[in-house]
Amino acid sequence: MLKWLLLVLIGGMAGGAQAPINGGLGRRIGIFEATFVSFTVGALAAALLALVFGRGSLGRVPEVPRWLLLGGLLGMTYVASVITTVPRLGAAATIFAGIAGQMIFTLAADHHGWLGLERIPFGPARALGLALMAAGVLLVFRSR
Numbered sequence: 001m002l003k004w005l006l007l008v009l010i011g012g013m014a015g016g017a018q019a020p021i022n023g024g025l026g027r028r029i030g031i032f033e034a035t036f037v038s039f040t041v042g043a044l045a046a047a048l049l050a051l052v053f054g055r056g057s058l059g060r061v062p063e064v065p066r067w068l069l070l071g072g073l074l075g076m077t078y079v080a081s082v083i084t085t086v087p088r089l090g091a092a093a094t095i096f097a098g099i100a101g102q103m104i105f106t107l108a109a110d111h112h113g114w115l116g117l118e119r120i121p122f123g124p125a126r127a128l129g130l131a132l133m134a135a136g137v138l139l140v141f142r143s144r
Helices: 002-027 033-053 058-063 066-089 091-110 123-144
Strands: none
Touching: 002 066, 002 091, 033 058, 033 066, 066 091, 091 123
16 A cells, blocks of 8 residues: 555656646746647657556557546646646645645545446545645645
8 A cells, every 4th residue: 555655646746846847838838839748748758658568458449438538638638727827826836726626526526436436425534634625725825
């Protein structure tokens, strides 16, 4: 369990570093151009990883339900929103608000079992976690 928590912590730290990097790129070359460059570099890195370490099959992509292909579009939406908001809100406020948005959606998705997830009911502990997250977002925004 610890190695998975460390992995997602490192991924979160990468996302935190990505926000000001992409925000700076967006200021220099444009929002959608920066989004394109970011995804192109990411796609090239992912292609290299798939070639070297991949164990799956890209040939099976036509077999998957079409809604499973929306991840790239949703990722592009998130990256473009970060590129747009970092220069206006700052990196921390942008990331806090983005994580809060992720929490709201994922708590609902868990509760209802959306997108093929196992159903995990929304209860008092999760409500408290969401309230603490909301308080954190407010504190970060107020400290600007």
